Amino acid sequence: MRILITGTTGLLGSELVEHFSKSDEVFPIKGSKDIDITDFTAVTNFVEKLKPNLVIHSAGVRDLDACEQQPERTYLINTLGTRNLLNAARKADAIFVYISSNSVFDGKKEGEYTEFDEANPISIYGKSKLKAEREVISCNIPYFILRVPYLFGSGGYMDRNYVHKIVAALKKQEPLVLASDQKDNPTYVKDLAHMIERVVKSEAYGTYHLGNKGTATRYEFAVAIANILGLHYEDILIPRKMADMKRVAPRPANTTLSTLVYETIFKESIRSWQESLKDCINEFEELH
Helix, strand or coil, rough: CCCEEECCHHHHHHHHHHHHHHCCEEEECCCCCCCCCCCCCHHHHHHHCCCEEEECCCCCCCCCCHHHCHHHHHHHHHHHHHHHHHHHHHCCCEEEEEEEHHHHHHCCCCCECCCCCCCCCCHHHHHHHHHHHHHHCCCCEEEEEEEECCCCCCCCCHHHHHHHHHHHHHCCCCEEEEECCCCCCCHHHHHHHHHHHHHHHCCCCCCCCCCCCCEEEEEHHHHHHHHHHHHCCCCCEEEEEECCCCCCCCCCCCCEEEEEHHHHHCCCCCCCCHHHHHHHHHHHHHHH
16 A cells, blocks of 8 residues: 655654554655645645555644644644645545544543544644544545544654653653643554554544543653653652643643544454553663
8 A cells, every 4th residue: 555644753653654664655744845735736746646545644733832823824734734635635546544633622521532522622723623624524535534642652853752851851850840630541652553554444434533541641641651660750740730831722621532433343452551651661761
C-alpha cells in the first residue's frame, strides 16, 4: 500500500512512519518545506503525482494558547489544510484518515466520551478540529476520523516531548507546575500506531476513539514517571488548578475517551497507560 503521511516530525507522525514502513511504501511530509497544505493547487499536484492509496493527515497546529491567539492561522492550517488534502485524496481515489482530538469535547461529562456524544469544543484549537471533521464527513470519500487523547512517547522533538520535560525536571530537581484537575487517558504512541493500522486497513469506515485504558491528570502522569524511575518528586512536581495557571486557552476538565467501539469491532483488549508508560520509560532511558 502507498501511504502519504503528514506531520511526520511530530510525536505521532514520526511513529506512524516507522510503523507503516515495515509493511508499506510510505511518503512522509515533514512540514511546510515539503508542501504548504493551505495551497490548494500545490497540494492537488503533489498528491496526484504520488498517487497514494491512503492519506493519513496528522499535521496541524496544536499549541492551544498559540491557536487561541492566532485563530485565523489556526483555521487555515487545521481546517482549510484538511479540506485541501481531502479534495486531493478524492481526486486520487485514496482513503482519507484524519487524526482528530479529544479537544472537540467541552469536558463537562463525568465519565468517558463515546463517539456518539455531542462535540462541543471550548477552544479555538478544538473548534478548528471539529470543523475539519465536518469537512471530512461532507467530502463523499471513504474516511476514518480518529480522535486521540494526550500522547506520550520517546521520539519527536525533545523540546515538545512531555516525558522528556518531566524526566529533565526530576533529574535536575527543577520545579515543574502541572495541572491537577485536567484529565484524560494518556496514550503511548506505539500502542496508538498499532490501533491506527488495525483501523485503516479495515473497511469499517467512520469515527473512532483510540487510546490506552485508564485516566490521569497531568500531575498524576508525572508522578507515575517519577515512581517508575525511583526519583524524588515532592517539591519538584507541583500540582495546580487550571484556573490558577493563567493560560490563554480554556482547557476542558475531562476528555477521557471510551475505546469500546474499537474493542468491539476489532476484538482487541487495550492495555492501561500505566503499563505502556513503563515500556516508554525503558525506551526513553535507552535512547537518552
